[in-house]
């Protein structure tokens with residue numbers, strides 16, 4: 102009798118061991134929630150146009166900043182508020198500003214929830230877990246540190262994460278759009294035209310990030 106019971110226990114132990122392996126595997130393959138506040142330097146490639154972006158994510162204050170240095174070119178500020186308003190401006194003598202209104206706020210810290218796990222892949226020399234969300238973004242996270250390493254939008258626009266400083270905050274005074282963003286009239290339309298001619302109105306990181314929010318919400 103005892104000898105018949107024993108194999109069953111061994112079998113049960115075997116099964117539960119494997120179930121816990123499956124459980125821990127599932128747990129590992131959920132993307133890390135974004136820290137509530139961080140600073141990241143990104144190298145972006147938009148079909149061969151290169152940019153360095155300082156990303157300041159500040160969820161408790163409902164704001165997100167992309168400070169974009171185009172290679173040997175314009176320095177552009179893209180300040181996004183959770184109420185849907187974005188200010189896109191330069192701080193040079195051209196005094197360009199464009200104000201955009203979106204129906205969605207900034208990305209939630211858990212914006213990657215529900216992403217499809219695609220397995221592991223090496224990226225930029227790091228072993229990463231990879232996810233895809235709503236055919237909009239492909240996201241690579243370091244297997245060991247859980248830090249993001251790379252993401253790519255469906256447009257081919259890519260981001261390589263160079264630094265990731267958890268808890269870093271940009272001081273309040275830096276989150277102020279310049280006064281010419283609040284001017285009305287002809288002068289403003291002229292300035293908006295300048296920024297529009299740069300292709301800023303649709304295909305940049307800020308808009309695409311907002312796009313993920315809106316696509317995720319409608320699903």
Ligand SMILES: *[C@@H]1O[C@H](CO)[C@@H](O)[C@H](O)[C@H]1NC(C)=O
Pocket residue numbers: 146147148149150151257
């Ligand atoms: C940028 O992306 C293009 C493809 O869109 C690629 O041909 C090019 O090599 C990339 N440049 C860099 C510096 O990665």
Ligand SMILES: *[C@@H]1O[C@H](CO)[C@@H](O)[C@H](O)[C@H]1NC(C)=O
Pocket residue numbers: 182184185186
């Ligand atoms: C959203 O918040 C910003 C910053 O406080 C403000 O400048 C902007 O006018 C607000 N937008 C709306 C639509 O209330």
